[in-house]
Amino acid sequence: MTLFDVAYDDFKREDTTNTIAITLYTDDKQPITPNASHTWKAKVSKEDKYVGEYPVTISGNTIKLSSSNLTRLPNGGxxxxxxxxxxxxxxxYPSAGVMEFRVHRNANDTLGTVDPTTDINGIIDDLHKAGQNIKVVATNTLPAGSKALVTQSITNGENQLTFNIPQGDKGDKGDVGPAPTLKIGTxxxxxxxxxxxxxxxxGNGIYTLNMGIPQGVQGETNPTAAQALDIANSVNSKVTAIQNNGGGxxxxxxxxxxxxxIADNDQWNLTTATFFNEAKAGETYTVNADIQSPTKDLTWQVWDGSAAGTRKSYIVDQKIVAGSKHNCFTFTWPEGKTQYMVVQLMNDQSDSSHAGYQFKSVMLEKGTIAHDWQPNPEEIQSQLDKLKDAVKKLGGGQSSPTGSSSNA
Structure with a gap:
């Protein structure tokens, strides 16, 4: 059997400052200390009708119910x-009967405005409809598979809600996206x-990278480096021209x-020791050049020059009529000749009346198609040698990373 003692059990309706103080005892009058870690609620009835439940607070041995939570109750016991x-x-508590308190009418009361049989859930619904004092105090995430739960309490005049929501199950693994593509923009x-x-x-696996790069600070000009650059540019231009010449x-x-x-008794020899052994029987060769001979005829001669200072029978002995601007001829190297080919532009006149006689752009090539003039590639090599010398003066020409010297 539990006993109880109630203090401040009389107050007027809508009084928010009164507190019903309840002390519980054992049947031998020993005070019962409420365990604050347990859940405590006050449930109220009027005669044979249930009214609702209300929050309480615990202070030592005393359980308190604030009149601020009972303002909707009409007067009565x-x-x-x-x-x-x-x-x-x-x-x-108590083991038998109920603890009684009384709400007295105040000056503004009009009977019938509040239904004494309305339970606390109806009161909460009214608060929700009115949109008054509703506050979500927390939203908690529960483990997957837990049961969703919403708790509600009225504290300090607020209708406080706490949502406890379980997290969803882990979803299926998505499809593999496209392989990313990166391209350089500007x-x-x-x-x-x-x-x-x-x-x-x-986005979507396709990306563009735009970059801004500072240019280097202008350095001092090195005369040797400038010379090397000029030679390199010249050689590069000649090589490019050869590539664009159609194959000649x-x-x-x-x-x-x-x-x-062209001076008196002058002759132009097109070959050097490099090509002494290049001419082959049965191969066809083409010669073309630009020639100016205002009044006198000139002669193209091609012969086997294996014996120095001795002219054997000419393979070509072709006259160039005075005034010709461009001249071209084709011939085949015969059997029985050595590989030493001599090509000459001959002036057999002994007088000195050859002012304005000149030639340029002599092109000797294999085959029957004449191409525009280009320098001999081996002669370009000599210019490359000059370039290497210039580079060495700049500190180049060192051993390669593998230890072998470059012979380019």
């Missing part, structure tokens, strides 16, 4: 029970003092694209 719940068990040259920039844009390769030495004067 009420019964009160305390419900203690812990580990699924519930204890109701590359902007920045001033030397600017900071490099990089901007990545795009000049096998003649000492040719030039500049005009060369």
């Amino acid at each position: 009420y019964g009160l029970e305390l419900w203690e719940t812990y580990n699924g068990s519930t204890t109701i 590359v902007t040259k920045l001033n030397p003092d600017q900071t490099p920039t990089a901007n990545l844009s795009g 390769r000049n096998i003649g030495y000492n040719t030039s694209n500049d005009w060369k004067k």
